Amino acid sequence: MTFFDIQQVRDQFPILQQQINGHPLVYLDSAATAHKPECVLQAMLDFYRTDNANVHRSAHSLAGRATQRFEQARQRVASFLNARSSDEIIWTRGTTEAINLVANTWGKSHLQAGDEILLSAMEHHANLVTWQQIAQQTGAKLRIIPLLSSGELDLLAFRAMLSTKTRIVALVHVSNVLGTVNPVAEIVRLAKQVGAMTLIDGAQAVAHSPVDVQALDCDFYAFSGHKAYGPTGIGVLYGRYECLAQLAPWQFGGEMIRTVTFVESEFNLPPLRFEAGTPAIAEAIGLSAALDFLSEQQAAGAEAYQQALLQRLIHGLQPIEGVELVGQPTERQGLVSIVFTHAHHHDVCQLLDAQGIAVRSGHHCAMPLLNTLGLAGTLRISLGVYNKEMEIDIFLQALRQALELLHD
Ligand SMILES: Cc1ncc(COP(=O)(O)O)c(C=O)c1O
CATH class of the missing domain: 3.40.640.10 (Type I PLP-dependent aspartate aminotransferase-like (Major domain))
Structure with a gap:
């Protein structure tokens, strides 16, 4: 398998090298829009x-x-x-x-x-x-x-x-x-x-x-x-x-x-x-x-790299109490939606934003689907070719903290 050089990829995205709310930006909203590399x-x-x-x-x-x-x-x-x-x-x-x-x-x-x-x-x-x-x-x-x-x-x-x-x-x-x-x-x-x-x-x-x-x-x-x-x-x-x-x-x-x-x-x-x-x-x-x-990036193995990140995210989410994954498709790409038993997705989103983590909460322009599922909205975590393992871990840690805070 080809070696996927994540640092070399990230270096091409100047926007990622900034702080948001005093923390390094962790951008997990590429399904809404992806960032643009320097060559573009x-x-x-x-x-x-x-x-x-x-x-x-x-x-x-x-x-x-x-x-x-x-x-x-x-x-x-x-x-x-x-x-x-x-x-x-x-x-x-x-x-x-x-x-x-x-x-x-x-x-x-x-x-x-x-x-x-x-x-x-x-x-x-x-x-x-x-x-x-x-x-x-x-x-x-x-x-x-x-x-x-x-x-x-x-x-x-x-x-x-x-x-x-x-x-x-x-x-x-x-x-x-x-x-x-x-x-x-x-x-x-x-x-x-x-x-x-x-x-x-x-x-x-x-x-x-x-x-x-x-x-x-x-x-x-x-x-x-x-x-x-x-x-x-x-x-x-x-x-x-x-x-x-x-x-x-x-x-x-x-x-x-x-x-x-x-x-x-x-x-x-x-x-x-x-x-x-x-x-x-x-x-x-x-x-x-x-x-x-x-x-x-695809020739360098980006698809397998992002699938591995996605699996890390899913495995990290599964044991967190009060978190439910929306849908468990056999074939999945790029994103995960979750809901919470004791917290509102907008509140979680705001607490994550305070830590520099960008995720999306809401109906994702699919209101009839959410109605069918009996949900008002979800928190969606979506990946890009520039995300790294450490960002998944930072997100999971911040999510656990946010849920503890909202549960108290
Ligand atoms: C599945 C799907 N279809 C259509 C669209 C609409 O794309 P755009 O707003 O770029 O026209 C989106 C955007 O989020 C989407 O996710």
Whole structure:
């Protein structure tokens, strides 16, 4: 196995070298957003310092260079996801906008009363609320795949729900509350048997293990740059080209057209057809640098390293009295949610913050899931490639102290 040099990784994140509330920062909230390595900051700064111009517009040399770097970034995303072509990569603001794009283009033009949209009970609001709106507007019905007590999808129920009425299965790859890794390749295979489209929300997946859209065989795959060590304001929708080619645009303006008269417009081919207006150019270049960084870490053994950290965290939590893990999935990535018998998650969160420890408490944009579980919220501990064993131990110690204090 390759040696994973954690200090060498941490050195690339200047933000980690600070004190919060008089203590060294222990950042355990990477599922909300990950920090950015120096190479990402440098790539964006370099772009603004040397190549800044608008893309796909002007004929001057600087604009040519900017366009080239921007399109190279798209190519980088395509190779990262193993897409067939960079024409299958659409820039969006993030996962949320990517899902909205599919819902507003494919959804509005293909769904009608009698059709069914299958989601799971562990969806983020980005996937749930969006399809809820489309269902209301088209008359299609939303159906929710239930969960087992382990926090895994009930695949038997899923199979029973599939029918020729199922038009799309839109599912999270890794749950942002439970950490469950869903068997998406198998789900896509089953969905295809009834002729349904498939959309995978990969917001929590891409930073933790390599994603191959051809192996998954899904029609759409969405993720956000900022959760994968890239900038905010940029994300990706992968779409199988045959699907994209059939879709009408949903936003209109510059860049997405080929010819325009006062009467009508002819639209560009995908992906530009779906990118109205000036895109987030420096952010795309920053994301490309982030994916280089991430691939490098993955090749050095980051996945096994983070799995070991996760196991250390789980084993450390299990014996603590008054702590309950939410969900016990066999396959888990990146995070753990816990609840307390004698304390409120917000109070614990505040006491941890006083020690410089950043974790998230609340409903994690998955209110229906928490309602199903009978919970008002959880405390979520999520890992990044830069976390170290000692930080897990500091967290566990601070958690024990916080619970003692709140119990008295
Ligand atoms: C599973 C999941 N889907 C979607 C999103 C939305 O991502 P963004 O806010 O970057 O669009 C998140 C963010 O937390 C998420 O965890």
